[in-house]
Amino acid sequence: MSTINVLKNKSIESIPYFKVVGISSGVNKNNKEDLCLIYSKKPCIAAGTFTTNKVKAAPVLLNLKHIKSENIYAIVANSGNANACTGDDGYEKAYMMAECTAKHLNIKPEEVLVASTGVIGVPLPIDKVIFGIDKAFSKKESNAEAAMKAIMTTDTVQKTICIELMLNGKSVKIAAIAKGSGMIHPNMATMLSFILTDANITKDMLNKALKESVKDSYNMISVDRDTSTNDMALVLANGSANNTLISEENSDYKIFKKALHYVNVEISKMMASDGEGATKLIEAKVFNAPSSKTAKIAAKSVITSSLVKAAMFGSDANWGRIICALGYSGADIDPSKVDISFSNADSKVETCLKGAGLNFDEEAAKKILDGEHVVIEVDLNDGEFNATAWGCDLTYDYVKINGSYRS
Amino acid sequence: MSTINVLKNKSIESIPYFKVVGISSGVNKNNKEDLCLIYSKKPCIAAGTFTTNKVKAAPVLLNLKHIKSENIYAIVANSGNANACTGDDGYEKAYMMAECTAKHLNIKPEEVLVASTGVIGVPLPIDKVIFGIDKAFSKKESNAEAAMKAIMTTDTVQKTICIELMLNGKSVKIAAIAKGSGMIHPNMATMLSFILTDANITKDMLNKALKESVKDSYNMISVDRDTSTNDMALVLANGSANNTLISEENSDYKIFKKALHYVNVEISKMMASDGEGATKLIEAKVFNAPSSKTAKIAAKSVITSSLVKAAMFGSDANWGRIICALGYSGADIDPSKVDISFSNADSKVETCLKGAGLNFDEEAAKKILDGEHVVIEVDLNDGEFNATAWGCDLTYDYVKINGSYRS
Known part of the structure; x- marks a missing residue:
């Protein structure tokens, strides 16, 4: 042990x-x-x-x-x-x-x-x-x-x-x-x-x-x-x-x-x-992928999407951008099997079941997204491989920092 | 005709x-x-x-x-x-x-x-x-x-x-x-x-x-x-x-x-x-690539780099980010052959020759980058294929627009 x-x-x-x-x-x-x-x-x-x-x-x-x-x-x-x-x-x-x-x-x-x-x-x-x-x-x-x-x-x-x-x-x-x-x-x-x-x-x-x-x-x-x-x-x-x-x-x-x-x-x-300008840590967890490679590609695609990152900055539970990022990732996914939820240590809000939107509690989701550590859970329901990727939100300060780095 | x-x-x-x-x-x-x-x-x-x-x-x-x-x-x-x-x-x-x-x-x-x-x-x-x-x-x-x-x-x-x-x-x-x-x-x-x-x-x-x-x-x-x-x-x-x-x-x-x-x-x-929040059109022209595919991958990699886009917003002639984007693009390039310049309809400033920085006129470069249409010219000096890609700068407004799109 x-x-x-x-x-x-x-x-x-x-x-x-x-x-x-x-x-x-x-x-x-x-x-x-x-x-x-x-x-x-x-x-x-x-x-x-x-x-x-x-x-x-x-x-x-x-x-x-x-x-x-x-x-x-x-x-x-x-x-x-x-x-x-x-x-x-x-x-x-x-x-x-x-x-x-x-x-x-x-x-x-x-x-x-x-x-x-x-x-x-x-x-x-x-x-x-x-x-x-x-x-x-x-x-x-x-x-x-x-x-x-x-x-x-x-x-x-x-x-x-x-x-x-x-x-x-x-x-x-x-x-x-x-x-x-x-x-x-x-x-x-x-x-x-x-x-x-x-x-x-x-x-x-x-x-x-x-x-x-x-x-x-x-x-x-x-x-x-x-x-x-x-x-x-x-x-x-x-x-x-x-x-x-x-x-x-x-x-x-x-x-x-x-x-x-x-x-x-x-x-x-x-x-x-501590990503440039970041206000929060975004953790993308992908479950039940058909392969380890698919799980990794999917998790990375979510945390690298500028639209997802900007939505996280705005505490906007726009899960459509997450499934969109999964779709263009090149990973072998079946959109009609995908579940998506937002969570933190205390609570979880499911927003998408089998590729279609749920009528979820926007206030509860916003509370999670307002935190410093947001977990995006994606269940591909199509295998047994998992992966986690970490990123951050896209903010005004990212642009500010990188608009004039040399000066 | x-x-x-x-x-x-x-x-x-x-x-x-x-x-x-x-x-x-x-x-x-x-x-x-x-x-x-x-x-x-x-x-x-x-x-x-x-x-x-x-x-x-x-x-x-x-x-x-x-x-x-x-x-x-x-x-x-x-x-x-x-x-x-x-x-x-x-x-x-x-x-x-x-x-x-x-x-x-x-x-x-x-x-x-x-x-x-x-x-x-x-x-x-x-x-x-x-x-x-x-x-x-x-x-x-x-x-x-x-x-x-x-x-x-x-x-x-x-x-x-x-x-x-x-x-x-x-x-x-x-x-x-x-x-x-x-x-x-x-x-x-x-x-x-x-x-x-x-x-x-x-x-x-x-x-x-x-x-x-x-x-x-x-x-x-x-x-x-x-x-x-x-x-x-x-x-x-x-x-x-x-x-x-x-x-x-x-x-x-x-x-x-x-x-x-x-x-x-x-x-x-x-x-x-008219990219979300954009203040200027960025045109990446890649010349003399060993293949059409390489030319396209290289041009796209430059216009999609968040760091290049943020530098363009700040009118910062940070060509290092351009060669960096070429390097990680996956394209078949030889960094030691790469020339990079910024131009518009009226003038041109060369910033990098054969992969190494030139002592260039920062003021002249800034004048070009302050315009509404900036051309980034990349000569790979390694073939005869060309490609052009178009993008825009990354700005505060991009983050603002996408931080709360649904609301």
């Missing part, structure tokens, strides 16, 4: 042997923290998943090589500039970030991972970033909050979680910090998620656990369907918990994977509910 | 033997015209294309049968209620609309086409609609403006065009009225387009001309990626121009097809620029 224990008010600084720092390098004009440095005194096993966008930012291209290294010691990330569409010059600068970090730690540049987030197509001010890395190494104490702030762009809340689980009587911790609120869409969106753990696990098993989890967590959230050039989720595991090495799909692996997935889903929900 | 002559201030009333009427039936609460009736005293050949949404409204399901009739005499359409997701009851009511119209004209119900637009999932108030049809038949004079108003929902401008062309020395006219500003997306969006002509053409040839045109007109516009349950484009041709019957792909067919396509493209641009 495995139990996941959430450690409140703890973050990535709680993972032994890691140091986490956030400082201001001057890239961000407002003196906000903009450089995040994470490193482990013990060598780490690392796994990563990266954007599927054909246009990949320089740090993504660099990491696709570096992630193959046997050991990784550090992640260095900047905000305010995405170092994307910056050509060979951008790639060299991403390498310089790794190289500078490696020098401080007396390790190889290939043992450092790099991330950037911000505006696309502007040359990275590398002098400031290098200055920032030097400054970060001068910090004596870990500060997870500063590290989190350093990767935030239009994010309005900090996204972090720390959990504890037991493996063979040993306490193992997993913690994450993340950023992401714009350009978030299934298939890795601009989001950075840095996950640290003291679990003792092989690279193969860590990779497998991350890949499987990502499909049902980060890849099931969407803010605006734009998939960014810079997305990544990285896990570093330094083994300091001294649990029996996880090297095969045994029960320890399953417990660890479940815990890692819990972290990723919670972080995903935090990202969706 | 074919010439298309635009007849200013003319609309569908100009096509001989057609009567076009718009009246208020009471479905719309504000006493706005909400019932449109179009009929021809001479039998027409008809062609239609319909929504690809799996959820098809009752009138679409009905028309898929009726369109097979050898002759069609009339189109009857209501706004204010989509008659979608209304089950067997809705289908019967759509049939009743055709039946009532047929009785007045002493024809068969299968010789009438039906359309509805408005809210989904609410029973159609058929008594009011039947009352409206009777009332429409009592009107002595054609009134294209009233007919147009009767199909408008959130549209803010009337969409119509009338052109004249010569076929074998005979004057042939094509005119259209259309509605559509929300739920517009490639693959037939909620849009209704009713096209009338006096051309003498066979059903096969009319069908072929329409199908080929739709791919590069209505299917290349997008307002918000939502594809509706009710879309359709219908053409009625009553042959009264007495041109030599077009029954094969001869030069007359080519002239007619070109003219029909002209009408469809102009109507498409009117719909895109």
Whole structure:
């Protein structure tokens, strides 16, 4: 019996042997923290998943090589500039970030991972970033909050979680910090998620656990369907918990994977509910689909529909837009079998039965839709596969934020 | 040498033997015209294309049968209620609309086409609609403006065009009225387009001309990626121009097809620029793609990106979002070959060359983006196929309109 224990008010600084720092390098004009440095005194096993966008930012291209290294010691990330569409010059600068970090730690540049987030197509001010890395190494104490702030762009809340689980009587911790609120869409969106753990696990098993989890967590959230050039989720595991090495799909692996997935889903929900301009978290649950793929396509189509999202903003129980989104999703659905309801923790209002509208209580529905967490339940009544996707409403502020992002 | 002559201030009333009427039936609460009736005293050949949404409204399901009739005499359409997701009851009511119209004209119900637009999932108030049809038949004079108003929902401008062309020395006219500003997306969006002509053409040839045109007109516009349950484009041709019957792909067919396509493209641009809340028309032109499919996917991806659309609203020359949208489109593109520029009729600003940013004149770019018609030119430099897609900016008003559509 495995139990996941959430450690409140703890973050990535709680993972032994890691140091986490956030400082201001001057890239961000407002003196906000903009450089995040994470490193482990013990060598780490690392796994990563990266954007599927054909246009990949320089740090993504660099990491696709570096992630193959046997050991990784550090992640260095900047905000305010995405170092994307910056050509060979951008790639060299991403390498310089790794190289500078490696020098401080007396390790190889290939043992450092790099991330950037911000505006696309502007040359990275590398002098400031290098200055920032030097400054970060001068910090004596870990500060997870500063590290989190350093990767935030239009994010309005900090996204972090720390959990504890037991493996063979040993306490193992997993913690994450993340950023992401714009350009978030299934298939890795601009989001950075840095996950640290003291679990003792092989690279193969860590990779497998991350890949499987990502499909049902980060890849099931969407803010605006734009998939960014810079997305990544990285896990570093330094083994300091001294649990029996996880090297095969045994029960320890399953417990660890479940815990890692819990972290990723919670972080995903935090990202969706902090979608640019969002006022509420929208959770689309699809039940009884003929296949897992159909369930996922259907759930994603609902949370990505601009018309559904605008209706959610207006607390309008316009379920017609939901069935419409199911219909054009490309998923294998039979409209005449579809049931749709709105719910929250306390109540539920059924609005559509077998594809036709019900005479429902508009006031009760509005009360649900006025909440901060709205669940849209779709029963396809056509199989046994389920899926959940998370998104947010479409608001005036989304337009405001994105109408003048660069200025 | 074919010439298309635009007849200013003319609309569908100009096509001989057609009567076009718009009246208020009471479905719309504000006493706005909400019932449109179009009929021809001479039998027409008809062609239609319909929504690809799996959820098809009752009138679409009905028309898929009726369109097979050898002759069609009339189109009857209501706004204010989509008659979608209304089950067997809705289908019967759509049939009743055709039946009532047929009785007045002493024809068969299968010789009438039906359309509805408005809210989904609410029973159609058929008594009011039947009352409206009777009332429409009592009107002595054609009134294209009233007919147009009767199909408008959130549209803010009337969409119509009338052109004249010569076929074998005979004057042939094509005119259209259309509605559509929300739920517009490639693959037939909620849009209704009713096209009338006096051309003498066979059903096969009319069908072929329409199908080929739709791919590069209505299917290349997008307002918000939502594809509706009710879309359709219908053409009625009553042959009264007495041109030599077009029954094969001869030069007359080519002239007619070109003219029909002209009408469809102009109507498409009117719909895109009247996208819900839109302040400007965005035209994405993709050049030198390795295939026609790639060109189309790339052009559509640019005009459907929420981030690009919001940047256009803010007149922000954020080309990074354009290359990003190309990257995640799924199209076969090589980012390192991509050039991007913004232009209008008077000037052009290049912002990205071979995938990397240029140091461009921000003021000159802003001046272009402040206009009502912005062209985004993307050169993939990787083939010889081109495509154009039309969309609009994403604005506060889009959110406002769709946050409370039903109320």
